[in-house]
Amino acid sequence: xxxxxCRKAVGxxxxxxxxxxESLESALAGERAGADRIELCANLSDGGTTxxxxxxxxxxxxxxxxxxxxxxxxGGGFVYSDDEIDAMTRDIEHVxxxxxxxxxxxxxxxxxxxxxxxxxxxxxxxxxLPVTFHRAxxxxxxxxxxxxxxxxxxxxxxxxxxxxPTALEGASVIAALVDQxxxxxxxxxxxxxxxxNVRDVIARTGVRxxxxxxxxxxxxxGLVDEIGTIPSVSS
Numbered sequence: 574x575x576x577x578x579c580r581k582a583v584g585x586x587x588x589x590x591x592x593x594x595e596s597l598e599s600a601l602a603g604e605r606a607g608a609d610r611i612e613l614c615a616n617l618s619d620g621g622t623t624x625x626x627x628x629x630x631x632x633x634x635x636x637x638x639x640x641x642x643x644x645x646x647x648g649g650g651f652v653y654s655d656d657e658i659d660a661m662t663r664d665i666e667h668v669x670x671x672x673x674x675x676x677x678x679x680x681x682x683x684x685x686x687x688x689x690x691x692x693x694x695x696x697x698x699x700x701x702l703p704v705t706f707h708r709a710x711x712x713x714x715x716x717x718x719x720x721x722x723x724x725x726x727x728x729x730x731x732x733x734x735x736x737x738p739t740a741l742e743g744a745s746v747i748a749a750l751v752d753q754x755x756x757x758x759x760x761x762x763x764x765x766x767x768x769x770n771v772r773d774v775i776a777r778t779g780v781r782x783x784x785x786x787x788x789x790x791x792x793x794x795g796l797v798d799e800i801g802t803i804p805s806v807s808s
Contacts, residue, residue, distance in 0.1 A: 588775060588800050589782040591641075591761065592793055593617060595624070600632045600640070602790035607797035611640045612677055612705075617786060619648030621677075621707070623664050629671050639674035641705060644695070651681040651709035658691050665698040675702050675729070679709030686714060687722045696727050703729035708763065711736045711743075720750055724758050732784055734764030741770050744777035751779045768795035772803055 592603035593612040600611050613632055614621030621643045633640050644664050646657050653661070658680070665676055676699045680688040687706075696704050706728045713719035716736055723731060733750065735743020740762040751760045762774050763784030771783060783800075787793050 587781060589761075590797060590800065591763075591782065591784045592787040593621065593763075593784060594632075594787050595621075597628065597631045597635065599787050600636050600638075603787045603793055604636045604638050606787075606790050606793035608638065608787075608793060610674075611636065611638050612643065612784065613640050614643040614645075614677075616648060621645060622647060623661075626667065626671075629668055629673065633672045641675035641677050641703075642668045642673050643707070644668070644676055644678040645707075651679055651712060652683050652688075653680055653691070658694060661695060662698045665695060666700075669698075669700055669702055673702070675699075675705060677705040677707050677732070679707045681709055681712060684714065685712060687719045687726075689722055689726060692723070692728070693726050705730045705732055705761070707732050708734065711764075716746065716750065717753055720753055720758070724754075728758060730759035730761050730782065732761045732763045734762070737764070739765035740774050740778070740783075741765065744774060747778040747780060766796070768792065768799045771796055771799055775800070775803065 589609045591610045591612055592608035594600045594603055595614050595617045613624050615624045616622045622645045629642055644661050646660055678695050680691045682688045706723050710731050710733050734740045735746030737743030747762050754760050760780055761782035761784050762778055762780040766774055766783050766785045
């Protein structure tokens with residue numbers, strides 16, 4: 574079962590804010606700013622890779638928020654060798670013993686489809702921890718088909734910009750994915766979300782979770798405060 578932070582009430586909905594960070598200092602800043610969950614990575618400039626064991630232990634030990642750990646052995650594409658999958662499986666098994674609240678990962682086939690077999694291997698390694706399929710999803714050839722496959726595998730949520738460079742640009746696709754999901758899987762909007770556009774992203778997509786890289790505490794606090802001012806959200 575997932576642990577949640579205090580979601581931001583928006584009309585009749587509850588919006589969860591996930592902050593992507595790559596250091597203990599940033600994780601603490603995200604908590605102070607009012608984020609609800611932390612995505613912990615290394616190398617965010619390269620899309621995020623697996624953080625070190627020491628960093629995971631430090632963050633889990635010092636913040637109260639749920640922490641999801643990125644499991645990605647390298648930057649670049651999302652097609653992995655057997656050796657890389659073995660390493661990812663071991664990483665998941667290790668971080669699962671650290672008090673982490675969830676896993677963030679994703680695997681595609683060379684023809685840009687969800688690698689069902691390998692993704693299932695990683696979900697099984699998580700041993701009941703919720704798994705987010707990260708923005709590898711946006712590189713899939715057919716997003717609706719990919720979503721159905723992830724639901725069948727047992728993935729908990731998908732992080733997506735709707736296949737566009739930013740979530741705002743992909744808002745119509747994200748909205749269609751929200752409708753398709755029918756609450757069988759969570760759809761989390763991510764990609765260039767900041768305080769000045771989060772209102773539009775939520776209104777146009779109907780998502781209940783948003784993901785934003787923490788650039789600084791002030792910016793994250795502004796995003797949190799902006800969500801708190803939205804009078805209503807369409808279901």
